[in-house]
Amino acid sequence: MFRQVAQRVAGLGRSIIWSNSAGRQITAAQTKLYSSQAEETDEQFDARWEAYFNKPDIDDWELRRGLNELHGHDLVPEPKIVIAALKACRRLNDSAMAVRLLEALKDKAGSHKNIYPYILQEIRPTLDELGLSTPEELGLDKPDPSKC
Amino acid sequence: MAANLLRVSGRRVASILPRREVSFGYVDRLDYPAPPVRFVEESALSDESKALREKEKGDWSSLSLEEKKALYRLSFDKSFSEMNVPSGEWKYIIGGTCVGLAFAFLIYGFQKQFISPPLPPSMTKEWQEAQLKYNIAIRNNPVTGISSQWDYEKNDWKK
Numbered sequence: 001m002f003r004q005v006a007q008r009v010a011g012l013g014r015s016i017i018w019s020n021s022a023g024r025q026i027t028a029a030q031t032k033l034y035s036s037q038a039e040e041t042d043e044q045f046d047a048r049w050e051a052y053f054n055k056p057d058i059d060d061w062e063l064r065r066g067l068n069e070l071h072g073h074d075l076v077p078e079p080k081i082v083i084a085a086l087k088a089c090r091r092l093n094d095s096a097m098a099v100r101l102l103e104a105l106k107d108k109a110g111s112h113k114n115i116y117p118y119i120l121q122e123i124r125p126t127l128d129e130l131g132l133s134t135p136e137e138l139g140l141d142k143p144d145p146s147k148c
Numbered sequence: 149m150a151a152n153l154l155r156v157s158g159r160r161v162a163s164i165l166p167r168r169e170v171s172f173g174y175v176d177r178l179d180y181p182a183p184p185v186r187f188v189e190e191s192a193l194s195d196e197s198k199a200l201r202e203k204e205k206g207d208w209s210s211l212s213l214e215e216k217k218a219l220y221r222l223s224f225d226k227s228f229s230e231m232n233v234p235s236g237e238w239k240y241i242i243g244g245t246c247v248g249l250a251f252a253f254l255i256y257g258f259q260k261q262f263i264s265p266p267l268p269p270s271m272t273k274e275w276q277e278a279q280l281k282y283n284i285a286i287r288n289n290p291v292t293g294i295s296s297q298w299d300y301e302k303n304d305w306k307k
Contacts, residue, residue, distance in 0.1 A: 064182035071181050093205045095216060096223030097182060103228040104181035131209025138217045140227040147230045 046078050053084035056091070063088050067101055076108050076115050079122035086123065090130050103135045176226045186223045197222055 040048070052058075052066050067085065070077055077085075082105065089098040102120075109115035120127075120134060127134065135141050169192045171185040188197070197218075203211065204219055211219070220227070269275055280294070287295045299306045 061184075064184060067182040068180055071179065090208070094223070095204055095208050095211070096186075096220040099216070099220050100181055100224060107178060107181075107228045107232070131207055131211070133213060133216050135227065135229075138213055138220065140217070140220065141229050143227070143230040143233045147226050148233045 046081060049077065049081045050084045053081065053088045055088075058088050058091065060092055060094070063092060063094070063097065067097070067104070071104055071108060076105060076112075076119070079119050082119060082123050083126045086126055086130060086132065095132065098130070098132050099135055099138060099140065103140065106135070106141075170225075174225065176224070176231055178228065178231055181228075183224075187225045188222045193222070 049066070049070060053063070055062070058066075063085070066088075070081070070085075082101070085101055086098050089095065089101070105119055106116045126132075169189060171187060171189045173183065173185050174187050175183050177183075193201070200215060200219060200222070203215070208216075270279075283289075283294050284298050287300075290296055297306050298304075
């Protein structure tokens with residue numbers, strides 16, 4: 001009697017242990033343990049930021065926060081994001097921020113000298129539409145001695 | 149009570165300080181392109197600047213290059229190119245390091261000259277030569293050391 005019960009319990013315990021460890025092995029193989037969120041693809045990233053700047057009633061703080069955060073990423077934003085940000089500056093009547101944003105892009109591209117001209121070429125229609133000038137046209141790419 | 153007192157004294161200090169032209173919290177930083185406030189404080193704007201701000205609300209194509217630049221300077225102090233100008237700080241750093249080194253050598257020389265006791269006699273040349281001869285004579289360290297290099301038949305260093 002007692003032996004039967006002991007065998008039952010031992011078998012039950014073994015099955016629990018085995019099923020648990022087997023289950024853990026499967027989960028370990030299937031999912032990454034370091035993050036519960038799926039990784040964002042580049043397209044999703046671009047779409048997210050474009051939508052952020054396209055928000056119709058974006059306010060001054062949101063624009064600045066967005067630009068600063070985007071500047072902190074290890075990338076230069078796509079022209080479509082830049083266009084959305086420029087239009088956000090237009091809605092907020094902040095032409096200075098639009099110029100600043102272009103300057104920041106140029107600085108962000110660093111030694112990759114082909115990125116900035118490419119972005120300028122892509123956003124040229126928007127610049128013309130908004131009546132914006134590039135930092136080069138404003139002479140801001142040359143340091144002003146009185147400011148240094 | 150204490151909070152009240154603090155508030156009053158804060159107000160008093162604020163009234164003593166000259167009126168700010170530059171907004172509190174404005175910074176020029178390469179990694180922070182959009183500081184939270186505009187460079188020139190709203191209350192310090194001249195009538196001209198205020199008119200320019202009004203004009204900015206209209207079509208930007210109607211702004212001249214000078215006006216656009218003026219608007220930029222109202223919002224920001226230094227442009228990125230001005231922030232990127234080398235500061236020349238390395239000259240101060242190298243100069244300061246040399247001054248520090250010179251001062252350290254001065255202290256060292258002074259100490260050696262006037263403070264430290266004379267070196268012990270075992271540091272003299274005669275003493276060290278005698279010591280070398282003694283070591284050779286007692287065949288000190290014959291496998292890898294000094295005596296292994298001495299030719300005892302010719303009484304000279306091994307060539």
